[in-house]
Amino acid sequence: xxxxxxxxxxxxxxxxxxxxxxxxxxxxxxxxxxxxxxxxxxxxxxxxxxxxxxxxxxxxxxxxxxxxxxxxxxxxxxxxxxxxxxxxxxxxxxxxxxxxxxxxxxxxxxxxxxxxxxxxxxxxxxxxxxxxxxxxxxxxxxxxxxxxxxxxxxxxxxxxxxxxxxxxxxxxxxxxxxxxxxxxxxxxxxxxxxxxxxxxxxxxxxxxxxxxxxxxxxxxxxxxxxxxxxxxxxxxxxxxxxxxxxxxxxxxxxxxxxxxxxxxxxxxxxxxxxxxxxxxxxxxxxxxxxxxxxxxxxxxxxxxxxxxxxxxxxxxxxxxxxxxxxxxxxxxxxxxxxxxxxxxxxxxxxxxxxxxxxxxxxxxxxxxxxxxxxxxxxxxxxxx
Amino acid sequence: xxxxxxxxxxxxxxxxxxxxxxxxxxxxxxxxxxxxxxxxxxxxxxxxxxxxxxxxxxxxxxxxxxxxxxxxxxxxxxxxxxxxxxxxxxxxxxxxxxxxxxxxxxxxxxxxxxxxxxxxxxxxxxxxxxxxxxxxxxxxxxxxxxxxxxxxxxxxxxxxxxxxxxxxxxxxxxxxxxxxxxxxxxxxxxxxxxxxxxxxxxxxxxxxxxxxxxxxxxxxxxxxxxxxxxxxxxxxxxxxxxxxxxxxxxxxxxxxxxxxxxxxxxxxxxxxxxxxxxxxxxxxxxxxxxxxxxxxxxxxxxxxxxxxxxxxxxxxxxxxxxxxxxxxxxxxxxxxxxxxxxxxxxxxxxxxxxxxxxxxxxxxxxxxxxxxxxxxxxxxxxxx
Numbered sequence: 001x002x003x004x005x006x007x008x009x010x011x012x013x014x015x016x017x018x019x020x021x022x023x024x025x026x027x028x029x030x031x032x033x034x035x036x037x038x039x040x041x042x043x044x045x046x047x048x049x050x051x052x053x054x055x056x057x058x059x060x061x062x063x064x065x066x067x068x069x070x071x072x073x074x075x076x077x078x079x080x081x082x083x084x085x086x087x088x089x090x091x092x093x094x095x096x097x098x099x100x101x102x103x104x105x106x107x108x109x110x111x112x113x114x115x116x117x118x119x120x121x122x123x124x125x126x127x128x129x130x131x132x133x134x135x136x137x138x139x140x141x142x143x144x145x146x147x148x149x150x151x152x153x154x155x156x157x158x159x160x161x162x163x164x165x166x167x168x169x170x171x172x173x174x175x176x177x178x179x180x181x182x183x184x185x186x187x188x189x190x191x192x193x194x195x196x197x198x199x200x201x202x203x204x205x206x207x208x209x210x211x212x213x214x215x216x217x218x219x220x221x222x223x224x225x226x227x228x229x230x231x232x233x234x235x236x237x238x239x240x241x242x243x244x245x246x247x248x249x250x251x252x253x254x255x256x257x258x259x260x261x262x263x264x265x266x267x268x269x270x271x272x273x274x275x276x277x278x279x280x281x282x283x284x285x286x287x288x289x290x291x292x293x294x295x296x297x298x299x300x301x302x303x304x305x306x307x308x309x310x311x312x313x314x315x316x317x318x319x320x321x322x323x324x325x326x327x328x329x330x331x332x333x334x335x336x337x338x339x340x341x342x343x344x345x346x347x348x349x350x351x352x353x354x355x356x357x358x359x360x361x362x363x364x365x366x367x368x369x370x371x372x373x374x375x376x377x378x379x380x381x382x383x384x
Numbered sequence: 385x386x387x388x389x390x391x392x393x394x395x396x397x398x399x400x401x402x403x404x405x406x407x408x409x410x411x412x413x414x415x416x417x418x419x420x421x422x423x424x425x426x427x428x429x430x431x432x433x434x435x436x437x438x439x440x441x442x443x444x445x446x447x448x449x450x451x452x453x454x455x456x457x458x459x460x461x462x463x464x465x466x467x468x469x470x471x472x473x474x475x476x477x478x479x480x481x482x483x484x485x486x487x488x489x490x491x492x493x494x495x496x497x498x499x500x501x502x503x504x505x506x507x508x509x510x511x512x513x514x515x516x517x518x519x520x521x522x523x524x525x526x527x528x529x530x531x532x533x534x535x536x537x538x539x540x541x542x543x544x545x546x547x548x549x550x551x552x553x554x555x556x557x558x559x560x561x562x563x564x565x566x567x568x569x570x571x572x573x574x575x576x577x578x579x580x581x582x583x584x585x586x587x588x589x590x591x592x593x594x595x596x597x598x599x600x601x602x603x604x605x606x607x608x609x610x611x612x613x614x615x616x617x618x619x620x621x622x623x624x625x626x627x628x629x630x631x632x633x634x635x636x637x638x639x640x641x642x643x644x645x646x647x648x649x650x651x652x653x654x655x656x657x658x659x660x661x662x663x664x665x666x667x668x669x670x671x672x673x674x675x676x677x678x679x680x681x682x683x684x685x686x687x688x689x690x691x692x693x694x695x696x697x698x699x700x701x702x703x704x705x706x707x708x709x710x711x712x713x714x715x716x717x718x719x720x721x722x723x724x725x726x727x728x729x730x731x732x733x734x735x736x737x738x739x740x741x742x743x744x745x746x747x748x749x750x751x752x753x754x755x756x757x758x759x760x761x762x763x764x765x766x767x768x
Contacts (some may be wrong), residue, residue, distance in 0.1 A: 004576030192388030
């Protein structure tokens, strides 16, 4: 292998690829893992079997860039009623998950060098999307009302896009307040900017009041709404969606076609049926009390064993805690891992000066494992 | 909807998205369509059913960016023996088809503004990949030996990447000669450039001698080899592969993760089995004589009814013909469509000054339909 072996600047800038930790093993509190043992595999596989046995020749062909009409309609109906998203099926793109929705949005909305707001701390794979695109990442602090719009305006008033997860922020779990939502929409309108709403983890809420999407509040069609079936169904399904302002639909289709033509048929048809026949709603109803109990046990155990206050427990499948007196949450997570507990260091979610803390997923940690794992974590907190 | 509504320069530059013609109807000679009525749906759906009923919890989780190990191994074995590709499974990425392989390659290998060689005439969706990336497209003429490397060197000796389909060029169907292959590899070595080999349609060859891949000739690890299951299996499967030089594997994984994390499990496991159990080889053996007969009937009918010489009929599922005295092949194709014949104008495959002609797929046109459709095409050739 002789000669220059140059890759693109964007490829060179991406962080190293490492084999994901969950590929090696799953411990208590691993992030982003739903309770897969409770997924109704037999119902799902019955639908998969039905659509793969009786597949019309037409469904073996290429599809269009948008995805299967039946699935787009089922998703539009679900998002209108459950998430207050204002859309019809014509605005819905079937994608392979939130990640492709974010990447597609970045490619349609951002030029290289453009400033884009991200939440600080925030979701690491949003950073990757922007690095892959050569954009200027503007870290905007998140407080207990969500993204601080005034701080963002001060840092980069002319950002082209704001990436936010207003329903359940990653990693802090904050729900963005109503006034901040209006402030953000107002900024976007005045700046001529776009908002990419990453609604990745809002299906499970544990307090009384449901929180509608930011997209539903928007009167200027400035929000691209994205979501995924990875958390309610299962991650290897690789199905998600983007809901796009009507005047952007055609450009999103052109870009999506250039990226990978169209989504696969095999999973779309059973997914449409799973939604339309009520299996999805039923599975949500069944899982909510399971996750609610795990969350309660986790929050109680942390209060008892560690004495720390937990944030972000109103929704989703993870909680966070600040540990400002901890010297290194990375070391702490490594000590916990030695004890079989797979917590994530909060500092890893910061682009700038980090706070120390931990993020704990409770999706796939059984009830009986929670208190013992928190005790092990408490041991890990005291350095040897 | 008030205010500025700007999209990225790359998104703005992409050609309009139109609903694909085959979504409306399929006529005789539609390009890129295999004979789906002969696909062994029952064998395939049995495998799909097996892997969706007995799915290990682990397989419901996120995968890694490379794809399923069993499928990567089956593909590596297939490509080594059938295509002369020099690789092990560690270099194989499972992607959603050729298009994602091309897009992934462009994002890893090319910066905005970089010159890249494409074949002239060439595959329209390669142009889209490069436009989506803001690259400078350098059209390099194809003659009866394939890409004219000397002409390319004259136009842009310092191009970063050459996109070629040496086994069966799109649209002319040329097979690149051995001397041109060596010339291209030599240019890449000296220029420090990469070659993306799009081996999209080489499974069906009708002459005696099999043609190995360009990648297999390369001694400097400068070739990214890409292929798809869309043509032998079925397009809506959305499975393809990229074989990447060893020192680029990690950067490809980082970029692929940023794009959409990992491929879906549902189709990968049955595909691995379909290959390993010999169903794929069996299906190829069964289809080759079917396509060979259609090709023979088509070439004969064109000679008889139109008197034109056909090019590119040594392999694949399409042929081309030049019609230099035709005033507009676009008008001709429209007249043919009125008669139910879905030919593609050759001029649409040129970036610069086009030659007039037609491209005809014979994949999904039944034997009995071929002669009548060519007669209709001959009628369309005489302007009213």
